[in-house]
Amino acid sequence: MPRITTTQLRIAPSEESGFQKNLNDGIFSVLLGYHLPSTDRPFKLASEEGLAVCKQASKDKRISSLMLYEDPSCDLPYGMLEVAQEIRKSLRRKEIIAGISGRGLDKKELHELLIELAHIKLNGVVNDCGPALHDHPQNTKGIPESSTRYLDSPAMIWQANQTWPGGLHGAVINPYKYTLDDTYLQYYKMAKLINSGSNLIVTEYGWDPAKLHELQWYMQQRNIVEPVLAKILMLSPGDVSRVMNGDYPGLNMSRELGTRLQRLEQNPADFIRYELKHVGLQAAGCRLMGYSGIILGGCSDPELYSPMVDAVFESLETYSSWNDWVEAWQEFHQVANLNFSSPDQYYIYNPLMDQDFLDFDTEKVKVSNQVISEPTTMDKMIYQLADSLGLSDAQDPIRKQIRSLLCGSSDQKDWDLQKTEMLAAAQCPKGLEDGPCGNSKVDGQCEFGHQACIYSRILRLANKHKHLEALEQAYEPE
């Protein structure tokens, strides 16, 4: 396989254009992320500052588009349609994309929302199954029960293409995973999303550029050509403790970086200066690694808007070489890898984030020789029994009862056991049948914290049975 050369898009800060046009013209895009305001205050009050930031972005030619999405730490945000209508009134000409969370949404509601969003002239949607609902059902011991109140991104992508043909339809994956299982599961899900009709991938927030580099190499190694936007979060004083406390499901920050930022928080001016430099460097690194653009989120202070966007464009223009950028990144952090220092943290490739290795090179890059673990004896037995008894399409009451006991299915719906290696997706609190959400914890535990993510078991069985490619198959409606 020949050496692959990373494609870097141009910076064109002074032209008025949207993300879609930029993609066609080979221009790196900077989108502004707007978090839906929380319902804990009246709408006008809750949205005032964010709207002021959006109005600045509407006049700023450097910002290609606006993306609206839920703040992952906000339990009860205002509805997407209500916010999108308000923003559309103020930003008549800017391209706007809606980040739709599948939590608490059903297919009919999604269909109606898509029609409304197209009607008010939004440009597309980016789907995500979303974090846990604040009122997710649990049993008397506090263990989460399976719920059917979550839509997963492959089904949402399929629906978006049906309801809104011609729109820009993307989906979120989380590359900031540190076990082999979680890492590959996110990449298999990415392939499934693309096969299901996603024409854009968006990464979750994170602070480890080695993982962003890994994602680009993975795509190069597998010849996956798809635009990817990286979400970058401008932190405010107080945010770091919330990230470290796990208030943002799926967001992982290393203890080293968290401790440093918490020290800086004691002097807000120093903290903001640090964050401006940090965000600028992250943006420049993304462009050099081959990302199509970034989504800048977290700015709700109108006074911070200009310094933040200026810092990003200054950095984009300063760092035109990978070598210089890696040096600047290391100098900024003072150590080579501040992000995750434990040798147990899994990366597929070595060396990532090295000055001599921007491009994936089959001859020089070392691919980790760690392999997917064997399934447990119990999981192998469940699979064999369920398979030999034909439980996946059992209709008689006795075999249905066995299925329920053996495979963990429930009566809520007809779980498709073939998709999940005979382990019913009812064992996932969100009932996801088409791959994991992006919110497992750094050690592979489920977002709800009560067990390992069920998809780790599914992956091990799929690997044993040589069914891995099934994890990438396009979503098929029931």
Ligand code: SF4
């Ligand atoms: S089991 Fe996995 S996919 Fe399901 S909610 Fe937990 S972390 Fe997400």
